[in-house]
Amino acid sequence: MADVAREANVSGQTVSRVSNGRTNVDAETRERVLAAMRKLGYRPNSAARALRTGRFHSIGVIMFTLSTYGNMRTLDAIAVAATDAGYSLTLIPVPHPTQGEVSVALHRLSEEAVDGVIIIVEAHLLDETDVELPPDLPVVIVDSRGRDRYPVVDTDQAHGARLATEHLLGLGHRTVWHVAGPERSYSAERRRESWESTLRAHGAEVPPVLVGDWSSESGHALGLELARDPEVTAVFAANDQMALGVLRAMHESGRAVPDEVSVVGFDDMAESASFWPPLTTVHQFFGEVGRLSVEALVHEVEAGERRGTTLVSTELVVRESTAAPRRD
Structure with missing residues (x-):
């Protein structure tokens, strides 16, 4: 830094301001300092800066x-928002969470050089007392419970499931069958509860829940069960991948969509508009969830101020996989 200061004919403090991205340096001086840095091959030492500031x-x-589609979209948005805020990422996948x-x-992560942690993990694990979150490290939880002690950024799952169910009831279907996500998934639980409460609020029969694992394969297997029941005219799947499996099962079983069975998904994957027929689904704003989680953590x-729960809205996207039930 002293060499750069001599080369640019400025003080060491000015070099420090430029290397730390401060704005209180005039443009001509900044360019002279940057030119000196390039000439001398100087790069700021982030470790030394962290020791000085206490931040990494x-x-x-x-x-x-x-x-899963949602996790990857959320992670992508987190990476972009972190970069924009001047932060790097350290990712630790937990593929088989216990x-x-x-x-x-x-x-x-508490031993790594990180300033805070964003957790995107099955919520019911975070409810267990054996999972101890670091008390001295800022934590933001995405799509999960925060134990009332941590900021939470969450998609309004209940609102989305209500939109999907009311859409099908509004078309005239007597009731709506549900292909749910895994039982230990908090997102799946909220969608399932909202589907059930919406049916009850409209005085509709609540059919038995069929539980999948988010995959199109599970949607296909459960869709074959539903296709055998002539009373099934409307299906709400807890994600688009399972909805795709349900569509395939209906086609294979000779149940026309949407003439005989209407199908709604959840996520609005980019490919959902290219399903056949194009899928009616609930759009989630994953980019907004990722951005707000980084914003809450950096804040x-x-x-030093901890935020509460932030809900990101959902909206229904109506396409050709839903229609009024056929009246024989």
């Missing part, structure tokens, strides 16, 4: 799975 400008992310593995991942790191 790094965010840790613990994620349950990298295979209480012990989540605790180990948290412990690893706590830099301002």
Whole structure:
């Protein structure tokens, strides 16, 4: 830094301001300092800066799975928002989450040079007392419960499921069958509860729940069961991948969609408009969830203020997979 100061004929403090991205340096002086840095091959030492400031400008992310559409879209948005805020990411996937593995991942990140942690993991694990979140590290939880002690950024799952169910009832279907996500998934639980409460609020019969695992294969297997029942005229699947499996099962079973059976998904994957027929679904704003989770964490790191729960809205996208039931 002293060499750069001599080369640019400025003070060491001015070099420090430029290297830290401060704005209180005039443009001509800044360019002279940057030219001196390039000439001398100078790069700021982030480790030394962290020792001085107590901040690493790094965010840790613990994620349950990298295979689902929603998680990948959310992670992509987190990475973009972190970069925009001047932070790097340290990612620790927990592909087969248990209480012990989540605790180990948290412990690893607490020892890493991170300023805070974003957790995207099955919520019911976070409800277990054996999962200890680091008390001295800012934490933001995505699509999960926060134990009332941590900021939560969440999609309004209940609102989306209500929109899907009311859409099908509004078309004239007597009731709506549900292909749910895994039982230990908090997102699946909220969608299932909202589907049931919406049916009850409209005085409709509540059919038995069929539980899948988010995959199109599980949607296909459960769709074959539904296709055998002539009373089934409307199906709400808890994600688009399972809805795709249901569509295939209906086609294979000779049940026309939407003439005989209407199908609604949840997520609004980019490919959903290209399903046959194009899928009516609930759109989730994953980019907004990722951006707001980084914003909440950085705010706590830099301002020391912890936010509460932030709900991101959902909206129904109506396409050709739903229609009024056929009256024979």
